[in-house]
Amino acid sequence: MNGKKTWVALLAAVNLIGFDAFANQIPGELVTGTVTSVSGQDWIKVDGHSYHIQSGSAAAAALQGLAPGQRVDVQLNGPANTAASEVINIVPHAGR
Secondary structure (H helix, E strand, O other), X not given: OOHHXXXXXXXXXXXHHHHHHHHOXXXXXXXXEEEEEEEOOOEEEEOOEEXXXXXXXXXXXXXXXXXXOOEEXXXXXXXXXXXXXXXXXXXXXXXX
């Protein structure tokens, strides 16, 4: 291979590795805390902060089995400090 072809092949390999790593990342922030309250099927309050549940998500299904006082991991589809972010998954901690 000449220098130009080697350079192009190297860039292609680096790009493939970079895209694969990006695809394995969590879409938003993970918030860990105690459920303060559950409001209907649309909202959960964790450590006093309210989060909207994304309709049809795994979080919407998990919400029905939660009660105040449970320790949970709440996965958002964006930053925790943005009102547009919604809960896409809720995982209760074991033991409670």
